[in-house]
Amino acid sequence: MQIFEGDCLAILPTLEAASVDVIVTSPPYNIGLGYSAYDDRRGEAEYLDWMVQVATALRRVMKPDASFFLNISGSSNQPWLPFELIVRLRPLFVLQNHITWVKSIAVGDDTVGHFKPVAGSRFLHQAHEHLFHLTLDGRVKLHRLGVGVPYKDKSNIARRGHKQDKRCRGNTWFIPYDTIQRKAQKFDHPGTFPLDLPRWCIRLHGKPDAVVLDPFMGIGTTLVAAGSEGADGIGIEMDPAYVATARERLNNA
Ligand SMILES: C[S@@+](CC[C@H](N)C(=O)[O-])C[C@H]1O[C@@H](n2cnc3c(N)ncnc32)[C@H](O)[C@@H]1O
Numbered sequence: 001m002q003i004f005e006g007d008c009l010a011i012l013p014t015l016e017a018a019s020v021d022v023i024v025t026s027p028p029y030n031i032g033l034g035y036s037a038y039d040d041r042r043g044e045a046e047y048l049d050w051m052v053q054v055a056t057a058l059r060r061v062m063k064p065d066a067s068f069f070l071n072i073s074g075s076s077n078q079p080w081l082p083f084e085l086i087v088r089l090r091p092l093f094v095l096q097n098h099i100t101w102v103k104s105i106a107v108g109d110d111t112v113g114h115f116k117p118v119a120g121s122r123f124l125h126q127a128h129e130h131l132f133h134l135t136l137d138g139r140v141k142l143h144r145l146g147v148g149v150p151y152k153d154k155s156n157i158a159r160r161g162h163k164q165d166k167r168c169r170g171n172t173w174f175i176p177y178d179t180i181q182r183k184a185q186k187f188d189h190p191g192t193f194p195l196d197l198p199r200w201c202i203r204l205h206g207k208p209d210a211v212v213l214d215p216f217m218g219i220g221t222t223l224v225a226a227g228s229e230g231a232d233g234i235g236i237e238m239d240p241a242y243v244a245t246a247r248e249r250l251n252n253a
Helices: 009-016 046-059 081-087 155-158 196-205 221-228 240-252
Strands: 001-007 020-025 060-074 094-102 104-107 110-113 128-134 172-173 209-213 231-236
Touching: 001 240, 009 046, 009 231, 020 196, 020 221, 060 081, 060 094, 060 155, 060 196, 081 128, 081 231, 104 231, 155 209, 196 209, 209 221, 221 231, 221 240
Parallel strands: 001 231, 020 060, 020 209, 094 172, 209 231
Antiparallel strands: 060 128, 094 128, 104 110
16 A cells, blocks of 8 residues: 555656556545645635646546546535536546435435434435546446345346346445444544445456555545455545554554
8 A cells, every 4th residue: 555645736646647447535525624734615616626637637547447436525505516526527537427325314214324413494414425436438347246236036136147146236325434432433534434435436346456546545444445355555645644544544454
């Protein structure tokens, strides 16, 4: 695993062109989260221009069949942001899949996952985020069964001539956060994703010995997932405290 401490816009140009198989990343969402070094509230135009610059630098390091999984969410006050961003990225990538990451859901009267209350009565609570799957030409073959699910109706297996009891999971991924008792268990980082999110992206890409990059590494969730999938990882993070936590997590993993 390789970890760089610094600004991804400065570090990405030093990486070899066409050398990365999978990018999984969650940039700051520009919604005022309390990161310790990064100011998460910039003008929207400035933020979008900056993200286009980062995406352009990422494009350069992608292999022709690479997959770029971009996790982003808006907020009640800034609902257009993910859509504005993805439209700005259209000249650079093909949007091959749009996955909805469901963090909590009600099925009938049953509820699963962590419900985050929202103040006031105008907005529904935020229970999902976007996971945009971007590729260079829209023709990247995926290992869908790598994140597949067993058939509910087993008679489908023989009737449809499937080789195994697995079907595609589809493009809604239910991945709740682990239950935590104390803030310290979040490693004092305000905006991480659960381990299964990068893990499933790496499995979906499905190539052995993949090189996995996260230019907004945070506390290293993508690199921990890469390690657990036998992949190689490159992480970039500007905040020394988060870099230290990422190194510790990798050592413990
Ligand atoms: C949403 S968090 C990523 C969290 C990560 N997915 C995890 O699970 O730990 C975004 C991270 O980007 C970092 N960051 C912001 N601007 C950066 C830049 N220009 N270069 C590198 N890292 C940056 C922030 O410090 C923050 O840790």
